[in-house]
Each structure stands twice: as C-alpha cells, then as structure tokens.
Amino acid sequence: MSSTMPAPGGTLLKQGAFVFFLLSRSLSRFSSQIAGVAIGWQVYDLTGSAFMLGMVGLVQFLPTALLVFVAGHAADRYQRKRVVQLCQLAEALTALFLAWGAYAGWLTVTEIFIATALLGTAGAFESPATAALLPLIAPQGSLQRATALSSGAAQVATITGPALGGLAYAVSPGLPYGIMVVFWLLGMLFTGAILVAQPVALRETATPGDIFAGVRFIRGNSAILGTISLDLFAVLFGGVTALLPIYARDILQAGPMGLGILRAAPAVGALLMTAVLARRAIRRRIGMRMFQAVIVFGVATVVFALSQWMWLSVVALAVLGAADTVSVVIRFSLVQLSTPNEMRGRVGAVNFLFINASNQLGQFESGVTAALFGAMPAAVLGGVATVVTALLWMKLFPTLRDVERLE
Secondary structure, three states, X not given: OOOOOOOOHHHHOOOXXXXXXXXXXXXXXXXXXHHHHHHHHHHHHHHOOHHHHHHHHHHHHHHHHHHHHHXXXXXXXXXXXXXXXXXXXXXXXXXXXXXXXXXXXXXXXXXXXXXXXXXXXXXXXXXXXXXXHHHHHOOOOOHHHHHHHHHXXXXXXXXXXXXXXXXXXXXXXXXXXHHHHHHHXXXXXXXXXXXXXXXXXXXXXXXXXXXXXXXXXXXXOHHHHHHHHHHHHHHHHHOOHHHHHHHHHHHOOOHHHHHHHHHHHHHHHHHHHHHHHHHOOOOOOHHHHHHHXXXXXXXXHHHHHHOOOHHHHHHHHHXXXXXXXXXXXXXXXXXXXXXXXXXXXXXXXXXXXXXXXXXXXXXXXXXXXXXXXXXXXXXXXXXXXXXXXXHHHHHHOHHHHOOOOOO
C-alpha cells in the first residue's frame, strides 16, 4: 500500500472528476428530496388518505428489492458513469411526465404511482453505480475524505431539498417536477464530464452465478458482512425519525415549527462532523471507532427519548447525526476498499438494499413498538438495542473490530 497521505479537502475540490461527481450526486439527491415532498403532497391532495400516502414509499422501495442484484451486475458489467447517466435521463423524463400532467391537470394517482415506481427503478440502478464510481475518482489515500464530502453534500440536499420542493409546490404543483427535470439533466451532463482512470471492463456473458456473486463475496468476507449487517440492525432499532411528530406535539409540545427543528437537527450534526472529517481523517483504530460511533448513536437516542426539554432533544439529535456520519464514512470506505473493483457494483447493490430495508423497516418497527408501549419506551428500547447490537457485533466480528487503518 502506498504511503501517500490523504489529500486535504481543498485539494480534493481541485480534482475535476471529483467536483463533477459531487455536483452530479448532489443534483440527483436534491431531485429525490424534492420528489419525496411533491409526490407525497400531491397524492394526499388527491386522495386525503394516509394509507395512500404510505403506499408511496412502498411503491418506490419495491423496485430496489426486486432489482437489486440485476442493478449491481449492471454497475459491474457496463461503464458506471454511463449507467448513472441513463438513470438520470430516465428520471428526468419521468419528472417531465409528472410536470406535464400536473400543469395540465390530468395527472391521476395511478399515474403518479407508476411514475414513482419508475423513479424507484432508476434509483435502484443509479445508487450502486454511483457508489462504485467514487473509489475510481478519489485520489489514492483520499477515499475517506471524499466520502465525507459526498455525505456532506447529501446532507445539504436532505436539509434544503424538502423546503425547496414545498415552496415550489406552493407556487404550482407542476413546478417542483420542472425543477427535478432541470436538476437531473444537469446531473447527467456533469456525470458525462467525469473522467474515470480505470473503466470497468465489459464482459460478454452473464450467468446467474455472476449476478449473485456479490452475496457470496459478502458472506465470505467477515469484515464486510459485519459492516453491512451492523448498519442494518443499528438503523432498524435506533431510528427515531418516525416518532418525531409524536415528540414535537405530545412530549415536547413544540408544534409544527418544533418538528421542523427536530427533523433538521441530525442533518446539522452530520454536516458539522462532515466538515471535521473532510479536514482530519480518522487514521487509526478504524474498526473500533466505527463501533464507538454506533454506541454514541444509541446513547444519543436514549437521551433524546428521555428528554423533556427542547434544547436537550435538539442537541441529542445533532450528536446522533454526527455519530451516524462517522459510522457511515467508515462503513462506506471499508466496504469499497475491501471489495475488488470488478465486484463493487454488486456488493454496493446489496449494501443499498440493506440501507433501504433498514430505513423502511426501522420506521415500521418504531411505529409498532410505539403503538404497543408508547413513544418514549419505544425510543428508549431502540437506543438500548442499538448499543447492545454494537457490543454483540464487536464479539461476533473481531476482524472488523481490529481493523487498524483504511488506506
């Protein structure tokens, strides 16, 4: 391994390929966040049904579950930036359909669901290809900082995207979809400008064994298996996002504005930690630092669950977001650096499925436990379960715990 030291964040931002990647990914994330707000509002406007609103998430998640292995294989078989470009083009055309229908007034709930499924399908292919592209772009020794900057850009989109989508929808139901068209087309252009030093070699044939090779690789690599499964169970147990409306209204009595502050707090903490990691990468005891971050995530969840004060709840959520960023950056870097280039798409697709499943199932778990025991006991239980999971995984995956360095 080369002894080259990680490049500072400023140097990374002078790398043309990385800047184009950052712009492309940010625009895609902005569009996805805008879509979440616009589609949800429009479905609820048309139906007035909470059930139909919940179906939006399911319709978008199903393509990921059904196509995950095919999407990962596509990312390894074809040029990754071309896969991303085709997905962004498909997303732009779908958004154009939604914009046209919303402006003209003929858009139905069924057509919105079809468009949502198309967006989910494109996203299922785009995500593993994008993740597998980053290690080919980041200069040697700088993947951790590149991941931190990329995560920070995603957090900016997470914070501001819904606000932009809501404001645009207030002006006109078709306007947010029009913005999505522009953003995805610009993203496609930026993706095309990325110069990749190590293009993926095309392979002539594909077998079922090739498609499921990512699963076999993960099962045979205890560090990667431990990393991905830790993420699944930590988010599954520790997610409190679904309970924030209950806390804002009934426990903290902060109202809708308080809910907005609570939802933004984890992203603010994540952004602050991103700034730290972009300047000072974690260089020693990587595995232990990841487990410590998950434990801090769980403890912060418990503090939030028990808090009766708005300021403490906001601080706990910010700490939660910062800890999650440390964990995400290390997990992503570990998976990418432990996976051969020709396998990164398929391994990334499985990882993407786990992340989506943990988010969706985590919201379901939080809702069920809150219905059974109440919001506060459910949140406490989730935080404690996250800490217990991290401690158990330290015992089950000692090779992951003992990882010393990333690069």
